[in-house]
Amino acid sequence: MKEVKEKARYRYELADNLLFDYEAVEKHLEKMAAKGWRIDKINTNLWKYRKAKPAKVKYAVTYAPDASVFDPHPTMNQQTLADFCAQAGWVKVGDWSQAQVFVNERENPVPIETDEEIRLEVIKKSMKKSWIPANVMLILLMVFNAWRTISRFVKDPVQDLSSYWGLLTLTFMIVATALVSANLIGYFIWFKKSEKSVAAGGTCTSPRIIRLINRWSLPAAVIYFVAIIMAAAGEGAPGAAMYMILYMAGFLLMVTILSKTKEYLKSRGVSRGKNIAVFVVLDIIMAFAMVSALTAFVLSGPGLTADKDPYEPTVKGTFLAERTYGELADPEIGYEITEIKADWLYDWCFDKKLNEKLGSMQMKHESLENPHIWGADAIYECWIHNRDYTYKWILVKDKYIVEIWGDDEIAENAVKGGGILDKLGI
Amino acid sequence: MPREKFQTLTEQMFYILLCLRKECCGMDIMEEVGRITDGRVSVGPGTLYNLLEQFLRAGMIRETKVEGRKKSYIMTQKGAVALREECERIQRQTADYWRLVRGED
Known part of the structure; x- marks a missing residue:
């Protein structure tokens, strides 16, 4: 506690x-x-x-x-x-x-439970009532959120690998889902162990490991959350940090209002059924209100990321990867330079870049022969529907992956004209 | 492997049923068990409450009187059969014990 x-x-x-x-x-x-x-x-x-x-x-x-x-x-x-x-x-x-x-207060009172088998049966019945269903619902919600985060990561790993904000969010979703699941799994393990112990004439066992995990979950979640906010703010996304703070404040406000309403209705003698109905309706209304308020914040507020001069390169990096992106005025192109610092991640990240998916559409590519003429180790021309319209160019030089996009002709000239890698400092 | 419900009775089940051979208030059973066993067996209130519920559901006891929250119970025929069978089982165990132990002597 x-x-x-x-x-x-x-x-x-x-x-x-x-x-x-x-x-x-x-x-x-x-x-x-x-x-x-x-x-x-x-x-x-x-x-x-x-x-x-x-x-x-x-x-x-x-x-x-x-x-x-x-x-x-x-x-x-x-x-x-x-x-x-x-x-x-x-x-x-x-x-x-x-x-x-x-x-x-008595010195040696008769214990309330003197039959461990009955104790275990009653705990099982009680857990089935609301604790297990509530935990299953929570796990499903967490798994859904984790799945969305992991899907985004798998689609474009460099995005998260090059940002502590992304990395922390990704690992937080996985760790939080694992911790919530651990509670339920821990209960079933404890129950099975206790059942075995009681059948052999012993007592219910102590859920030591899950107790320890549970005790450290909340402080760990708070530390993680603060770290995510600091990472977002530090990576030029103060709007996103504010969004997360507002989200958490809204969530805590919701929990408080729901709890106070429940207690108030109880004090007024409102029946269990009516109280649950009010709780559920109020919960749904507040959830919608919160989502609407946050959406309004995103649309009308400063935006999730701070406005920046596009010609000023943005650098984001972690110990795993680094991304530098921006626009050039001459030639007028957009670029992103990726450096995968962890060698074991290079092939996977490169493959994801080369086989990017845009919604349901698969990006196609073809490598250019003799890339050394243009100063690169490899050059790929990428398109979506029709090769006549290039989506982007991918140039590989040493440990760098450079993506270039823009007007078809300008981008092609930038790549084939040579010197673009030098211009980008590679 | 958990045993089949009420196929055999625990000591506490045994004495609760024994108390209910005549009408008895639920709350008095704790004291009664202590009294008839000279304090050797004690039934906790939570255990007693849950066992009474289970005996009721299994039809081994029935409610005889409800005064506010105070309920009285008595053992049914089914309960009496279970109690007797348990008693006979213990007797057989005891007989086996003496037969073998005396045989060794």
């Missing part, structure tokens, strides 16, 4: 426990109580502690599969469970989703 605020009497923590990891919650709450902090209020995202006399007390987490975060009051089953627990000295201190948290 990440501590975010401390006051004299209260203390808040961001809740980052896995719903099925009852052991971590119990240990953490006991540790906090020993330090003089008792859990006061449990919300889905934020846990509130109040100052108290340090004490050695027992905490226990059990599960009520029929409970929901949208219930205005505890269900009959939750209440009956709490009554049973009260009989053994366990006092309910809060719940989140299906997890029910109890405290016991």
Whole structure:
């Protein structure tokens, strides 16, 4: 749990426990109580502690599969469970989703769960209720986004390889998808291991690895996000950095509004079904509003990348690749010089440049004979539909790949006239 | 390999059913189990709550009285059969034990 605020009497923590990891919650709450902090209020995202006399007390987490975060009051089953627990000295201190948290001041209380097989069954039932479906949805969303990012990368790898912004975004999407998937996979592994252990007469196992991964996911995501914004701003795209900051702010605002609305409706005794309906409708409306606002920002704002004199070459590079691009006034052409610094990536990147795809259309090319006449190791003429209309020229010299485009005649003269590579400093 | 549900009873299942041979309030079962086993067996409230739910669904017990959230139960014929079969199984185990251990002596 990440501590975010401390006051004299209260203390808040961001809740980052896995719903099925009852052991971590119990240990953490006991540790906090020993330090003089008792859990006061449990919300889905934020846990509130109040100052108290340090004490050695027992905490226990059990599960009520029929409970929901949208219930205005505890269900009959939750209440009956709490009554049973009260009989053994366990006092309910809060719940989140299906997890029910109890405290016991007695010295050696009877544990709430004395049958590990039943415990595991109830956890399985509870996880099926909302945690697994929510995680599956999240994974699908992440996989879709990662797939889009990877597709863009595979289509034009140099773009991302030559930019820390691109590289960080690409790896972030992959790492984030892997981390979100790890939670669900971690649960199934934990469940299988626990099932085996319980069948052999043991207890449920500790999900140590997934607990550790989960604990570091949020700080890692925050660091990554800040790094991406800094990279975007540093690579001449302050608009994109601002876009990402606004996107994250909008997302956090949405989460806060949804959470507050849900809590308000609960306090007004609105039923679970109506609360869920309001939550979903509000979520959709806000998502549309946010996308519209961000689109308006992109269209009317400063643009994602800063305006620059086109005749001033733009250089972007990482330890893997470097790109220099811009326009020349004489001859009037556009150019891009790519240097692949990682040798093992050269063939793949070059192949992607030579076999570029524009939408569904495949670029064709033919190499020119005797390229040395024009000072290059190889020259390719590239076109889309008709060879009469050249799309671009690709010249290879040493470790550089130079692309040249412009008016057909001017570009051809620039290539075949010789001296263009010298002019570009190669 | 998890065992078939209620094909054999755990010690806690056994004593809960034993308590319910006569009508008993759910919450009193914890104390009753402790009493009849001299504290040797204790049933946790969460385990008890879930086992009662499962016994109800399996038709091994039935609700007799509901006073607010306080519910009372009694064992059904099906529950009684399961309890007796478990008892006979334990008896057979005990008999096997003594036969073999005495034989060795």
